[in-house]
Amino acid sequence: MRDDRRPTILLVEDNPDEESMVMRAIRRSPITCQLLVAHSTDEALGILHGQGEFASLHPVHPDVIVTDLRVAPLGGADLISAVRNDDRTRLIPIVVLSGAATNREIEELYRRGANSFLDKPLDFEDFATTITRTARYWATLNTTAAAARQSSARAFYPL
């Protein structure tokens, strides 16, 4: 069952222009949500596992992780492995975005546990539509496993 938390999306993106495009797309979408942006795989794992600089904070368990394929330093594929290999985060859905992935790379992403792969459209309108549809599906329609939500149940209540 879904609860009444506001959905939260963790975006892992180190390209400021593409981060800005996602922010704009989410902002103008009709979805009520929260977006956290990690600018590297290290930041993402830090906030997900409560480690490194983020050790003093509770780990964040988003409704979905949306990551760029080539985000530094690990890259999207190794980030997926790190998330899937940790019991605290292994059930969180992961969507990978890329403008230039080979079939082999896409296959590898699914093998490691990606839930979805999306081509990044070049045109902003198409990009915004892709992001809005993705956010709507994963953050409002999809129901995550209860175990994945447990740690973040504190996070959001309706205003």
Add this chain to the structure above:
Amino acid sequence: MKSVEFCQDGLSMRVSQDDRSDQLLLSLDREGSPGEARFRCSFDDLLATSLGLTFQVVNDTGHIMIVPEGPQIKIQFTSTAAGSSGCLLGRSEFAEKLAVLRPESV
């Protein structure tokens, strides 16, 4: 109920504890403009911005975006009633002021 206020460049952001939960309430308004935008978020998610994460909340009162820029963080918000506004705050100043709102259970 504890609260802290950040005022800069005509923008006022009040962050207060919610007595119904361990959430924080963010109320933003711009000098001379009617209405305010209100958001709810967790202490940890807000504090994470002082460590470099970007944060955005969208709801039906508007949206708030907190973006790290070197040693500062930029707060931008748009209220459906009062339009857009923004200001810059020091990251450490933000984290220090926010610290008094840390939930007691932490």
